[in-house]
Amino acid sequence: MKGIVAVEKRISFFLETLVTVFFGLILILTILLVILRYIFNTSIVGGNELMEFLFIYTTALGAAVSLGKRSHIKVTYFVDQLPELPRALVDTFAFFLVLGINLVLLRLSFPWIAKVGDAASPVLRLPSWVAMISVPVGCALAVLYCALDIYKIWCFQDSGRGGEA
Amino acid sequence: MSILLLSLLVLLVIGVPIAYSLGISSFLYFIFIHPELIAILPQRLFAGMNSYTMIALPLFCLMGFLMNEGGITRRLIDFSLLFVGRLRGGLGLVNVLASMIFGGISGSSVSDTASIGAVLIPEMENKGYSPEFASGITVASSTMGMIIPPSVPMVVYALAAEESVGKLFLGSLFPGLMIGILMLVITVGISSFRKFPREEFSLDTKQKIETFNRAILALIMPLFVIGSVVFGIATATESAGIGVLYAFIVGTLVFRTLKVKKIPKLMKDAIMTSANVMIIIALSKLYIWILAIEHIPQQLSMFINQLNMPGVWIILAVNLVILMAGTFIDVSPAILLLTPVLLPIVESFGMNPVQFGVLLISGLAVGLVTPPVGMCLNVASAISGLRIGKIFYGAMPFLAANLVTLLLISFVPQLTLWLPELLMK
Numbered sequence: 001m002k003g004i005v006a007v008e009k010r011i012s013f014f015l016e017t018l019v020t021v022f023f024g025l026i027l028i029l030t031i032l033l034v035i036l037r038y039i040f041n042t043s044i045v046g047g048n049e050l051m052e053f054l055f056i057y058t059t060a061l062g063a064a065v066s067l068g069k070r071s072h073i074k075v076t077y078f079v080d081q082l083p084e085l086p087r088a089l090v091d092t093f094a095f096f097l098v099l100g101i102n103l104v105l106l107r108l109s110f111p112w113i114a115k116v117g118d119a120a121s122p123v124l125r126l127p128s129w130v131a132m133i134s135v136p137v138g139c140a141l142a143v144l145y146c147a148l149d150i151y152k153i154w155c156f157q158d159s160g161r162g163g164e165a
Numbered sequence: 166m167s168i169l170l171l172s173l174l175v176l177l178v179i180g181v182p183i184a185y186s187l188g189i190s191s192f193l194y195f196i197f198i199h200p201e202l203i204a205i206l207p208q209r210l211f212a213g214m215n216s217y218t219m220i221a222l223p224l225f226c227l228m229g230f231l232m233n234e235g236g237i238t239r240r241l242i243d244f245s246l247l248f249v250g251r252l253r254g255g256l257g258l259v260n261v262l263a264s265m266i267f268g269g270i271s272g273s274s275v276s277d278t279a280s281i282g283a284v285l286i287p288e289m290e291n292k293g294y295s296p297e298f299a300s301g302i303t304v305a306s307s308t309m310g311m312i313i314p315p316s317v318p319m320v321v322y323a324l325a326a327e328e329s330v331g332k333l334f335l336g337s338l339f340p341g342l343m344i345g346i347l348m349l350v351i352t353v354g355i356s357s358f359r360k361f362p363r364e365e366f367s368l369d370t371k372q373k374i375e376t377f378n379r380a381i382l383a384l385i386m387p388l389f390v391i392g393s394v395v396f397g398i399a400t401a402t403e404s405a406g407i408g409v410l411y412a413f414i415v416g417t418l419v420f421r422t423l424k425v426k427k428i429p430k431l432m433k434d435a436i437m438t439s440a441n442v443m444i445i446i447a448l449s450k451l452y453i454w455i456l457a458i459e460h461i462p463q464q465l466s467m468f469i470n471q472l473n474m475p476g477v478w479i480i481l482a483v484n485l486v487i488l489m490a491g492t493f494i495d496v497s498p499a500i501l502l503l504t505p506v507l508l509p510i511v512e513s514f515g516m517n518p519v520q521f522g523v524l525l526i527s528g529l530a531v532g533l534v535t536p537p538v539g540m541c542l543n544v545a546s547a548i549s550g551l552r553i554g555k556i557f558y559g560a561m562p563f564l565a566a567n568l569v570t571l572l573l574i575s576f577v578p579q580l581t582l583w584l585p586e587l588l589m590k
Contacts, residue, residue, distance in 0.1 A: 016433055019436050020429060020432050023432055023435070023436040024432060026223075026224075027227070027406060027409060030220070030224065031406050031407065034399060051217070051220060052215055052217055055214075055215075055216075055217075055219070055220050055443075056211070056214045056215055058439065059443040059444055060214065061440075062440025062441070062443075063440050063441065063444035066440060066441050066444075067182075071437070071441060072182035072441055073183050073441055073495045074177075074183055074186075075183070075493055075538070076180055077493065077538050078178050078179070078180070079179065079180040091180065094176075094179055094180050094182075097176070097189055098182065098189075100189075101185055101188045101192055102185075105206060105210060108203065108204055108206050109207040111204065112204065112207045131215075132211060134211075135210060135211050
């Protein structure tokens with residue numbers, strides 16, 4: 001059991017580091033673009049587009065990691081009033097629903113990418129699937145985290161509460 | 166329509182994250198009403214995540230985190246002490262004034278409560294203020310954090326309503342300041358009645374100038390950020406990026422209190438906060454798209470118009486809905502859920518989208534300090550050890566300032582529109 005938790009921690013650490021690096025790149029690009037425009041009267045071709053691509057990845061990956069950390073914004077007031085066992089049951093049901101919607105999105109994203117993924121982006125001329133693939137990747141990770149959350153609820157009685165709304 | 170609303174309500178109540186509640190409700194709608202459109206789900210999710218404007222969100226968060234970590238709180242408190250410390254209830258007044266300035270720097274009410282509360286709540290208790298008053302004034306004054314520009318919720322609203330960030334920043338300036346001034350007046354009144362102490366200190370001119378200089382670099386940052394957006398020098402995203410650079414330089418090279426090794430952690434916190442909000446935005450756009458194709462906002466607006474009720478009552482009812490929503494739902498999801506439904510209604514009664522944005526955010530700010538779910542109350546409770554009910558009791562007199570301002574925003578459009586119209590024609 002501890003092995004699974006250790007693996008989850010490593011995956012989360014890797015993903016958080018990746019997301020932070022992407023954010024660092026966005027930050028550098030933002031500042032660089034302003035400086036280039038006002039001081040050197042020039043720009044980086046495709047800079048804004050690259051920032052958008054990176055930002056999409058930070059959202060897709062960050063949202064998945066947040067499931068593992070249970071830091072998603074939600075209304076916890078009503079469930080918090082329940083005794084321990086019913087609360088664990090409701091939490092499990094909620095995680096099953098989140099797992100389910102992510103499976104649906106994962107399943108639907110492949111035909112969507114196959115259909116339009118080859119279209120080139122406006123400036124960088126990168127195939128669109130480079131950014132689009134963040135959707136199935138994020139959903140697959142979300143499925144994994146939901147499964148781990150359900151496992152933790154019943155194996156560790158870990159009914160930790162998430163971000164309060 | 167009923168599937169969409171009922172399923173969302175049930176999912177929220179059973180604690181499904183707000184983002185996924187929106188996604189599941191939309192999925193159920195497609196399954197039962199338009200199964201032929203279901204393939205559009207991932208495409209709409211992707212489109213919702215793809216927003217250049219929203220890159221400003223993590224950048225504004227990081228700017229606030231950097232300034233806070235750079236030791237801005239103590240400098241602002243000392244600066245405020247200089248102006249209002251000698252009056253009766255000096256520390257209470259300092260609390261409000263520091264929150265007004267801090268709001269312009271952090272853009273977040275929760276970080277305002279945490280930073281100012283950590284310093285001033287224990288200090289006020291030591292000086293003989295009641296714990297309820299010390300915690301209450303801290304949480305109530307922190308509501309200005311998300312109203313006084315630059316403000317993260319304003320950026321979220323700008324996206325939801327397709328409005329100008331600059332106009333919203335300018336529109337929220339006077340209402341934010343008005344709340345602060347009214348809170349100062351209330352503090353003076355309570356302090357005189359309860360005989361709270363004045364702060365005794367003597368500073369020579371040199372020390373006063375030093376205190377001023379210690380704060381000035383932080384004070385000019387909001388002017389710099391807002392000015393660049395308002396005067397079209399930079400986009401909201403770019404101005405937030407420059408704000409981050411400014412906060413970094415001031416924190417590391419001038420204040421020398423910001424440790425470089427702490428920056429990756431602050432960056433991680435900022436981008437994870439952003440991801441949590443962005444996934445709600447992405448899935449709410451899907452939900453809003455369904456509302457639009459079902460013409461729900463128009464139908465609701467027509468229904469309300471057919472009631473032939475005076476506009477005043479409708480606007481008051483909208484205020485009530487906002488205040489109620491704020492007590493249960495966090496600010497960003499509330500903005501995303503309420504804007505597409507309420508904006509067409511208030512527009513049909515002549516309200517400007519900028520005016521409504523300021524109204525919405527000012528109303529939702531009150532929700533942060535009202536039980537049962539109030540993020541600022543939880544933070545203040547962790548600092549003071551008081552139950553949230555007692556903190557709310559202490560905050561109640563000050564919330565009168567928020568409610569009065571809310572009514573003024575609702576019925577005096579010039580309060581929110583005069584400055585944007587003057588500077589951003």
